[in-house]
Structure formats: C-alpha cells, structure tokens
Amino acid sequence: MHVSVFPSVSPAAAPSAVSAPASAAASAAAPAPSQADLLDFVRRTATDAELIASLPLDPEGRTWVRLAGPGGSEAWLIGWPPGSGTGWHDHADSAGAFVTASGELKEHALAARLPTDGWKTLELSDGVDRTRRLAAGQGRAFGRHHVHEVLNESPDRHAVSVHAYYPPLPRIRRYSRTGQVLRLEQVERPEDWQ
Numbered sequence: 001m002h003v004s005v006f007p008s009v010s011p012a013a014a015p016s017a018v019s020a021p022a023s024a025a026a027s028a029a030a031p032a033p034s035q036a037d038l039l040d041f042v043r044r045t046a047t048d049a050e051l052i053a054s055l056p057l058d059p060e061g062r063t064w065v066r067l068a069g070p071g072g073s074e075a076w077l078i079g080w081p082p083g084s085g086t087g088w089h090d091h092a093d094s095a096g097a098f099v100t101a102s103g104e105l106k107e108h109a110l111a112a113r114l115p116t117d118g119w120k121t122l123e124l125s126d127g128v129d130r131t132r133r134l135a136a137g138q139g140r141a142f143g144r145h146h147v148h149e150v151l152n153e154s155p156d157r158h159a160v161s162v163h164a165y166y167p168p169l170p171r172i173r174r175y176s177r178t179g180q181v182l183r184l185e186q187v188e189r190p191e192d193w194q
Helices: 035-046 049-054
Strands: 002-005 063-068 074-080 088-090 095-102 104-110 121-124 129-135 139-142 148-151 159-166 172-178 181-188
Touching: 035 074, 035 095, 035 139, 035 159, 095 129, 104 159, 129 139
Parallel strands: 002 121
Antiparallel strands: 063 074, 074 159, 088 148, 088 172, 095 139, 095 159, 104 129, 104 148, 121 181, 172 181
C-alpha cells in the first residue's frame, strides 16, 4: 500500500548494545505520566552527574542502562559513540521525552501524522522535515507515533542522553528513507531486545 503524507498542523529507540536492566516500580493508583511529566523526569535525571558518569561507554556501539521511570514509564540512560545513530523509527503507541545529558545530539523528525498501520511505503510531501540540535541540557517531548532519527554527529566525542516512554514500549517500527519516500522495514517487540 502506498500513501501520501502531508504536514500536520499539530505537533522512540531501542538501542543496539548490551543492556543492564534495573528494577522499575509503578504505583497502580498513580495517574499515567504526561509528556510534561516525562520531560521533567528526563531533565532532572540528566543533571545527576554521578549517574551520567556511571554509564559504561563503548567506542563501537551504543550502551544503555534501564532506569525506573515515573508512573510505570520505561526509561533509559543511553551512551552514543561518535558517529552513531538510531535510523528512522517510531515508538508506536508510546509518548516520550529525551534530554541530552552530555555532548550533543541531532534529531531529524517528521511533522506529519502518519497512518499507524496497514502501509509499507509513504510518500512525504515537502515541508514535513524538522531538525533540532540538542546540546547538553536540551531535549523535547513527543506524542505517539512520532517518527524520527537521533544522531551523534561528533567525530570524536560521546554523547549521553536520558529517555522515557509511556506506556512502556510495545514495539518500535524501523524505517528506511530515500528522498521523500519512507518505507517500513521492520517491527521490533520487547522480546526482540532481550
């Protein structure tokens, strides 16, 4: 199925290295965290110098540690070696937030609402691309089905970031992009990341 996508008027990735899970406790009575709650959490966590320094960094691939996020959310501390990135992806039905704790990350995102299922190829219209440079202390929140890629373009410096998603990631859809054509390549589920 081929679908054309146009800009929206209204306003996500499993790493690929070794994980060190930590326990996550959620209160059944607590309300679901909002995008603002997730952003507040990642901002506060990114200022914890001891935590940031504790992340093992690998020169070849991303590294990560799972954190206890607010209200049952899924949270991660991620290390990005020079030249690494996620590729285009979304976080399906999860909203999220991330903040750069050290170094600088670049985010390419689509400002368009995409169909959630039932397609393999989309033709994007002009004007849907957004780019942000996120230095240490800078970040953003995003809604469900947000399609983006995150990169550490530094040739010689690691970056570290904090991410949170709610609900916990049910799946990640990975895409390839050639010009204005976005193709669904793979759907990953949590069991694929173990």
